[in-house]
Amino acid sequence: MAHRVILESFSYQYPGQVTPALADISLAVPKGQCCALLGPTSAGKTTLLQSISGILHKHHASGFASGKIVIGDESYAPLPEEIQFPKIAYALQDPYVQISGVRETVLDEIRFTLENLGRWDSSTDDSILSLLRHLGIDHLAERKPTTLSGGETQRVALATILIAEPDVLLLDEPLTALDYVAQDRLSDLFKGIKERSTILFTDTHMEFALAVADVIVVLEKGRMVFSGDRKGLLDHIDSFESILPSHQWKELIRTVKVSQGPEATEAILKAMETI
């Protein structure tokens, strides 16, 4: 079941660094909603996902953290100290490293996750195949995972964690290597799994976020410069000119706002959902 994710005045500073990677971040993602973390590189997006997943403390235990992270009914002060899988699943930015490389087929690679959780039996293969069909990669089931293209690897990487049916799904730049068709599929997938999982994903561009996200957070140099919904972001779009490079959409939105008034932004949002 999807869980809410709340950060209260959360800050984190890596060991040996003089400036915090994240400073005073407060955000709330209601259960079953999708949150986009936007911002340029080094804004702190990945650190934020790692903090929630539990891997940040595990690998940088001497880092300084303050504030509080709440996942569902559990509160972690300041952050989870152990990896929270399968409650929270986290897909790394590079899909190639998500593939273990020790299994001969895509089907077997996904089984590996269930085996680690002690959940695998022959009947679970049907759920794996159903998930692969949902992701449009069922034809790859018997292929060797290390021979796939970038987009295919991205989707297999996603399948390796989605099969665990996490309550919270953290995706670091899931659009890397995806073409427009695959992005549409991912958008449909997000809509399909929102009841099961709360989703937080990072991106450097805003088109996808505007199409799928319920909550949008913009980070810059570790600080939160915006938190709100899509309409709110569009209303303040001019403030983020330098950090959200999406010139075509900005142009379109600006033109529509000038020519047809601010209420036209609603129409744009609706149009984007149908694209």
Added chain:
Amino acid sequence: MRLDLKSKLASVFFLWVCAFTLDWPVNATLILLAILLRYVVPGFRPTSQRAARSIVAFMSYSTLIVLIVVSLNAVLLPGGDVLLIVGGIGFHESGALFGLRTACRLVLLSLSVLLFFASTPIREFIRFLQGTGFPPQLGLVLLLTLHFLEQLPDRINQIFAAQEARGSPVRANVVSRARAFVSILFPLVLSSISESIDRGQALELRGFLGQGQMPVFENRRSDTSLLTMSLILLSIALIILRILNWLIA
């Protein structure tokens, strides 16, 4: 006969014992037999074309190494008859024999290991280790290392192709190939280490070292335990004979 991993490991152990305890004519015969194994025993057939190519490459390089080791020893270690004189340099019998002994030993040792790994899929090997109680953490480290080695030739080819696309003659001849290889070695190793760390992290994030552990695969019934036992007993007998030989001499 289909060999299981235990028998294959026992064969490698037997060849190692032979390499250290027997003289060069037997070792040379064993080298030829080991090469023959690759063709006639299904358990020693290479798992991929790349593995098969590596055995062929090994054989050609080892021929060269045997020639160099024997020649150098024959020239540098005087003693016994002079077998031939080339350009005023004499090749001595005892040096040549010492060279043959050393070279055959080296080739037999490395060939046995190569045959084992070329004919054993990584997964099969880890399955075997886990069956013997190998901890999953060490299994992970081994998997990552072997995966890195498996991917290395492809990575080198990719980097070379990228360099060629920029007009750099990295594969023009042996010298340019060697120079290019040296220049990419450091970043290649660093990036591979970094990737291994990330891959390990991704595996952790999939519950690898959490409440579960990498599953122990089913045990397969072995029908070659007699062969395994025979090879181990034969190896022990060879070691004892060798020790007795030293004591009597």
